[in-house]
Amino acid sequence: MATGNGLGRRNVTRRALLRAAATAAAAMPAAAALACNSRPSAAPGSSSSSGPSEANIKLADAQELLVRIYDEPTGFDPASIFRIEAENVAVNIYSGLTTFDSKSGEPIADLAEHWEIAPDAKTFTFKLRPNAQWQSDYGRVTSADVRYSYERILNPSTRSSYRAELNNVDAIETPDDLTVVIKLKAPDVNFLYQVGNYHQGQIVKREAVEKFGDAYPRNPVGTGPYKLTSWTPNSQMVLEAHDGYFRGKPTLRKVTYRLIKDENAAEVAIRNGEVAVAMNFALNETLQRLAKDTTLVLLKSDAYANNLAVLNLDFKPFSDVRVRQAMAYAVDYASIAKRLAPLTQSPADNLIPPFMPVYTSDVPHYGYNVDKAKELLKAAGYPNGFSVKLLQGGPPDAPTQLRQSMYADAGIKLDFDIVDTAALNRRRGTGEYEIAGRLYPAVNPDTLLFGYLHPDNIVPQGLNGAKYNNATLTAKLEAARAETNVDKRKALYAEVEKIAMTDLPYLPMYTANVYWAAYPWVHGVTVNKLAEAEWYPVKIEAHG
Amino acid sequence: MKPLLRRLATVPLTTLGVVTLVFLMLRLLPGDPASFIAGENANAQAVAAIREKLGLNGPILLQYVHYVGALLRLDLGHSLLTGLPVASILKQSLPITLTLAGSSVVLSTLAIPLGCGAAWFRSHGRTALDHALTLFALGVDALPAFWVALVFVLFFSLRLGWFPISGGLVWTDLPSLSLRLAMPIVVLALAQIAALARVTRTAMIEALGEDYARTARALGTPELSLVFHHALRNAALPVLTVIGLGFGRLLAGTVLIESLFSLPGLGSRLLDGIFGRDYPVVQGAILLYASLFIAVNVLTDILYTQADPRVKLS
Numbered sequence: 027m028a029t030g031n032g033l034g035r036r037n038v039t040r041r042a043l044l045r046a047a048a049t050a051a052a053a054m055p056a057a058a059a060l061a062c063n064s065r066p067s068a069a070p071g072s073s074s075s076s077g078p079s080e081a082n083i084k085l086a087d088a089q090e091l092l093v094r095i096y097d098e099p100t101g102f103d104p105a106s107i108f109r110i111e112a113e114n115v116a117v118n119i120y121s122g123l124t125t126f127d128s129k130s131g132e133p134i135a136d137l138a139e140h141w142e143i144a145p146d147a148k149t150f151t152f153k154l155r156p157n158a159q160w161q162s163d164y165g166r167v168t169s170a171d172v173r174y175s176y177e178r179i180l181n182p183s184t185r186s187s188y189r190a191e192l193n194n195v196d197a198i199e200t201p202d203d204l205t206v207v208i209k210l211k212a213p214d215v216n217f218l219y220q221v222g223n224y225h226q227g228q229i230v231k232r233e234a235v236e237k238f239g240d241a242y243p244r245n246p247v248g249t250g251p252y253k254l255t256s257w258t259p260n261s262q263m264v265l266e267a268h269d270g271y272f273r274g275k276p277t278l279r280k281v282t283y284r285l286i287k288d289e290n291a292a293e294v295a296i297r298n299g300e301v302a303v304a305m306n307f308a309l310n311e312t313l314q315r316l317a318k319d320t321t322l323v324l325l326k327s328d329a330y331a332n333n334l335a336v337l338n339l340d341f342k343p344f345s346d347v348r349v350r351q352a353m354a355y356a357v358d359y360a361s362i363a364k365r366l367a368p369l370t371q372s373p374a375d376n377l378i379p380p381f382m383p384v385y386t387s388d389v390p391h392y393g394y395n396v397d398k399a400k401e402l403l404k405a406a407g408y409p410n411g412f413s414v415k416l417l418q419g420g421p422p423d424a425p426t427q428l429r430q431s432m433y434a435d436a437g438i439k440l441d442f443d444i445v446d447t448a449a450l451n452r453r454r455g456t457g458e459y460e461i462a463g464r465l466y467p468a469v470n471p472d473t474l475l476f477g478y479l480h481p482d483n484i485v486p487q488g489l490n491g492a493k494y495n496n497a498t499l500t501a502k503l504e505a506a507r508a509e510t511n512v513d514k515r516k517a518l519y520a521e522v523e524k525i526a527m528t529d530l531p532y533l534p535m536y537t538a539n540v541y542w543a544a545y546p547w548v549h550g551v552t553v554n555k556l557a558e559a560e561w562y563p564v565k566i567e568a569h570g
Numbered sequence: 571m572k573p574l575l576r577r578l579a580t581v582p583l584t585t586l587g588v589v590t591l592v593f594l595m596l597r598l599l600p601g602d603p604a605s606f607i608a609g610e611n612a613n614a615q616a617v618a619a620i621r622e623k624l625g626l627n628g629p630i631l632l633q634y635v636h637y638v639g640a641l642l643r644l645d646l647g648h649s650l651l652t653g654l655p656v657a658s659i660l661k662q663s664l665p666i667t668l669t670l671a672g673s674s675v676v677l678s679t680l681a682i683p684l685g686c687g688a689a690w691f692r693s694h695g696r697t698a699l700d701h702a703l704t705l706f707a708l709g710v711d712a713l714p715a716f717w718v719a720l721v722f723v724l725f726f727s728l729r730l731g732w733f734p735i736s737g738g739l740v741w742t743d744l745p746s747l748s749l750r751l752a753m754p755i756v757v758l759a760l761a762q763i764a765a766l767a768r769v770t771r772t773a774m775i776e777a778l779g780e781d782y783a784r785t786a787r788a789l790g791t792p793e794l795s796l797v798f799h800h801a802l803r804n805a806a807l808p809v810l811t812v813i814g815l816g817f818g819r820l821l822a823g824t825v826l827i828e829s830l831f832s833l834p835g836l837g838s839r840l841l842d843g844i845f846g847r848d849y850p851v852v853q854g855a856i857l858l859y860a861s862l863f864i865a866v867n868v869l870t871d872i873l874y875t876q877a878d879p880r881v882k883l884s
Contacts, residue, residue: 185623187616260834261738295736448601486614
């Protein structure tokens, strides 16, 4: 009888449909996922929603805010936290010994009121604020909390993703309740960045970590201005003011994050007034529409990170510096950015973004010059060009397609090796590609320069995906870390940048911008260099 | 009842097949959860630490044995990304998806009178009306759901401001729940209505052309009773098939629609799980989808025998 066969047939149909739907749906979130990974931030020239007359504004009675968040955070344990959406919430819950200036990204005081760096750049003495309180009645913050937090990251059994960030720590001493002395194995002035309010730098409370155990990531306890009071998975999250915060009671009392993944839905939600602030718009079309909407303010954080092409020096043509230079000359990044992504990208000229104090523009530049590219290729023994594969997460966007055609003009045939996010991360981590891309938002210049250029970090160990090794540059990198004099350190980094831009293991392509949208009556939102915004300075003006 | 028992006996085997296939297919995907969780700028040490923490280091066969063993104890495991029990994630998202799919099925039965109408017009020679209805159904069927969804959002949500596009779902607050779910339900039902209307029409044309219909007319049976009482019952089999099939199609549709309307249902969990290589969540969600689908199929088969006593499960 027919029913048996019918069942079988229908099953096949269902699977096919399900698969088709999943594939169709995959196309959109893939783009969104890429956008999520790109981290926005505030640069010189970044805007914040605070007007000039901020002090005089009439405050609204209800200091509560609805915010669009674009992806579901996976938890708030500093040892394992990842992705910008989670970091954005965590920065408001926790404190570090230091935190970062929202414009320059430089470390400034947080839980540590001040500090001293020994002349050998190996001993750091931090003095804690006497009035810092834990959330949820866990008492006063002491040096033991700091020591516990960092030793926890270093303990292999914690299996923290950020253990390597503190690898240089030799010993942590707590001579009294408010003093923490951290001794390093090798000198590193930039260590101040590693103890900031970000990832491994955030201080946790032992009693809370032990009490919640595996559930700690969903029950974070910090010393910051807001505590997490409710979390409905995949729907919404609520932060409420922590009145024991050491800088004083927060004006803004409550922040409710609504999860809206789709960017079009988010645009509708903010224009409908369903949310007052929307994090992270990444599509130029959306941004152009939002920019025209006079009822809204776009919060821009430009040039927060540089997008680089990573040239694998093991790929034969790339072993010749002339080929790498030809690659740089072959593409007109400025006109691509201007035509296709005027709001989200501008051409980059260095490995690190311009906001970093150690950035210099005094490096070799490679303006668009297809003839020169051809000449260099000919000189390098590739008069007919060569073929190369680009490791590409998801379908290539318009700027990448244009790049492909510009390479073709110079005789370089660029093929796409298309994979999804998980595969992209794995292969980039192990160095299985000829060209890859990398966008790494960071405030510590060493995260980028040491990461990209030091031979200890050659893939799969670290971020040196080009497999670049230049002894002269390495010596200068190490000297810069040990140099306590600001000007001398800047000079050393400038030399590092100059050598890197001469050798070109990485090609700077674009600096990326990040945008949030908000109503003008929300004052004081600034997106920082790590694409995060703190709610503490935010005030809501009375509005109709 | 024996044939029914036999039919039910195949359920566990089908389920095991689904479970095994999904388990293997997930692991064939390039890139493991650790490299996703570690993020795009992680170093080797971080990835290794996460892989160990998630228990992804053992041989696949051993992982499979552990997984099936846990399943037999009704333990679906924990999400690799959030650490939440998969059972609680599914429990939270299932009602949303069932409400969406269920309401759409109910809404889509509007197509039955539509199809009957078209067939009746045709049997009375008013082919223009029949053509109009058929063309309408064809047109609606050809519109991709994601496009309809976007148009709905732009028009009803942004232009008219009738329906919100964000916000949590509070089951006790029926008015706001209905507003929040109205658009996705209608979008899902639309394609279903078109398919169902066409099938109903075809089956009804056949039924109305049968000898018994002519006889009933000759005996003076009112048209309404003829169509809905006599002919529709005989045309019920294909209609039931399409509704049963449609439920599966709707479940698949929810994957896309939930994501467009920011609804935390089973479909968006599944999609997130696939992208994040969250094996336990994907395995759990697909197991649930498969169980639902098997259940609907068995139910449809049983309904066949009720709708038409000539059908036997054998």
